[in-house]
Amino acid sequence: MRKKDINIRFIAEKCGVSTATVSRVLNEDARVSKDTRKKVLNAIDVYGYNLSAAARPKVHKVGVIMRINNPDYNTGLLRSISDYFFARSIQVIACNSERDYSRIPETLDTLYDSGVMGVILIRCPYLEIKEHLNPRIPHVWLDCNDSPEDCPNICCTQSDHYTSGQIAALELLNHGCTRPILINGIERSHRTFERNQGFISEYEKKGIHLEENHFLYLPSIKDAFSESQDIVRYLLTKNFPFDGVFAVSDWRALGAYMGVKSMGKSIPKDIKIIGFDGISLASRSVLNITCVQQNVSQLAYSACRQLECLIDGQTVKNKHVIVPTGILPGQTI
Structure with missing residues (x-):
């Protein structure tokens, strides 16, 4: 195997853990158990992972894909998503998929290549792009275009x-x-x-x-x-x-x-x-x-929490979150 193929994802796969866990081992995070730490360090030694490269400051990233058809709504969601991950020292990379879905696979590849730990897709389909998803990267949908009945195994959050x-x-x-x-x-x-x-x-x-x-x-x-x-x-x-x-x-x-x-x-x-x-x-x-x-802050929080759980290798108990809405009084009725 070529040395350049041995990266953090490779080590995570061999150990059966998330890339976030490997990163925590490298950063000597106390939250990692002794057994997991030992397993990861052993894999690094066996496969000759370049620790000098790994020791460089690691920027944790998540990706967000959204469309431009409702900029105010998307901006509100993105602000709340960025605040959530900023508090956890995670950078958010936001990408625009234009007005159709044909560029979503290309956008996903760009995010994968940048080393994101997970992706939130806003108002995007699942069925149409599922063959293009990287199975090693967790994905969460916010306002998925497909019904929960058609995609029961994905994590999604939406308004009622x-x-x-x-x-x-x-x-x-x-x-x-x-x-x-x-x-x-x-x-x-x-x-x-x-x-x-x-x-x-x-x-x-x-x-x-x-x-x-x-x-x-x-x-x-x-x-x-x-x-x-x-x-x-x-x-x-x-x-x-x-x-x-x-x-x-x-x-x-x-x-x-x-x-x-x-x-x-x-x-x-x-x-x-x-x-x-x-x-x-x-x-x-x-x-x-x-x-x-719509309760934008609650929508964003639920999607972020789902993604964080998936990144950490935890089970998401509620895969389909429905957020209530209410009337905002005005002058037009």
Whole structure:
């Protein structure tokens, strides 16, 4: 075997421990048991691992892959993830996977080559990329695009999207909205499906059937604000009957608000609007938008805790974490 092939991952594999454990042995961390320390040091001696290289200051790293379709949400998550690992002297490398999934394998390889101990994937699929995952590196999904039923063995954290849809529907129903439209992005993910189903369920309880043309899936060619503003203006121009809007993000909700106002309609008198996220500047910029608010700090903490457990070789007791949401009151309902 070539000397350059003998690295910290090789030693960890031979010892049946994580790379973090090998690193702790090299750094004389007191948390490592005597038996594990002896096993690792013996492997280093047997395979001739270059201790002079290993003795250099080790930078522990984790990777984060996220998409650019919801920058405020992603920035909030990344800030909380960075704070969590900074407190543990671990560096976070954030990568952007653009608007599609074709570059995720390439991005993963870049992170693997940089020596990350684990990866958090935000709003990314599992089934589509599972063949590209390095089995020796732990991965955690935050808002996975695939349903938990389709990938029961991965660790993932997400908001309670079904209940979020119910909360939004009840808020509109309680204020007399019987003909709402739902503004979604083009991506028909598990999250979108769950939110829409929760929304539909509350209207069906009231005997109100929502037609398919009340569910809008915008192409994300332009920015979310402009697309939502344009579609609302178009619907009002065509006299499409609606009295409420549930938008998949605060920026889409703000776009809908500006579209309604530009057509001379009153909010919330004529049309009521509720957004989703409750974390961006959009929800508190022009006015306070009523929205379903995600608990970003709790989402980030749960994902980080899962990844930390996997890195340390521990069993994750709850692989699928569901974080509750709630209403953030505003002026649009």
